[in-house]
Amino acid sequence: MNDYPVSYKIKKIINETHNIKTIYLNASLNVKPGQFLMVWLPGVDEKPFVPTITGKETAITIKKRGFFTKKLFALKKGDLLGLRGPYGHGFEFEKVKNACIVAAGIGIAAVVRLAEELALKKAKIDFVYGCKSKKEILFQKRLKKNFKNAYCNR
Numbered sequence: 001m002n003d004y005p006v007s008y009k010i011k012k013i014i015n016e017t018h019n020i021k022t023i024y025l026n027a028s029l030n031v032k033p034g035q036f037l038m039v040w041l042p043g044v045d046e047k048p049f050v051p052t053i054t055g056k057e058t059a060i061t062i063k064k065r066g067f068f069t070k071k072l073f074a075l076k077k078g079d080l081l082g083l084r085g086p087y088g089h090g091f092e093f094e095k096v097k098n099a100c101i102v103a104a105g106i107g108i109a110a111v112v113r114l115a116e117e118l119a120l121k122k123a124k125i126d127f128v129y130g131c132k133s134k135k136e137i138l139f140q141k142r143l144k145k146n147f148k149n150a151y152c153n154r
């Protein structure tokens with residue numbers, strides 16, 4: 001755990017939708033589903049984000065909202081970003097056999113890893129995910145891997 005920000009290089013940026021990006025960092029961190037990181041942009045601000053990928057690399061998925069996220073959107077591959085944490089206890093899901101996970105819009109960032117971990121443990125999952133429009137649905141390929149019966153109803 002880093003209780004002070006450590007800078008990591010951005011290795012890749014994926015445009016998920018017109019206003020959502022995933023930034024991949026060269027950061028090897030162990031963050032439990034449900035925990036969050038403080039993301040620090042020197043001279044701008046520091047705000048909480050839930051990593052959508054952790055392990056050998058770390059990714060954060062950001063929706064452009066206000067001042068801070070506009071600055072994050074301007075970052076390029078090779079730029080540095082500070083991370084502090086992880087914080088929070090994370091979800092207690094080890095013994096869960098049945099789950100109903102509900103998310104909307106960028107809120108899926110907070111539960112996508114939980115859903116994947118539960119799927120690995122062969123838990124029975126009902127995953128309800130809503131977005132303003134079909135083109136804003138995040139992580140379609142990722143979700144289809146574990147949720148073969150997924151369908152989209154507009």
Ligand SMILES: Cc1cc2nc3c(=O)[nH]c(=O)nc-3n(C[C@H](O)[C@H](O)[C@H](O)COP(=O)(O)OP(=O)(O)OC[C@H]3O[C@@H](n4cnc5c(N)ncnc54)[C@H](O)[C@@H]3O)c2cc1C
Pocket residue numbers: 036047048049050051060061062063064065066067068069070106109110
């Ligand atoms: C534990 C935690 C985890 C988070 N994880 C993520 C994440 O993975 N991805 C992510 O994009 N954001 C996440 N957030 C929100 C993030 O920390 C910022 O607050 C958000 O990105 C907006 O910052 P900003 O400075 O750009 O906008 P601000 O200038 O703070 O806000 C601009 C406007 O948007 C509104 N607003 C801010 N956030 C939201 C929201 N999420 N939904 C609806 N309206 C909002 C504000 O009320 C304000 O009117 C998380 C927040 C918490 C507390």
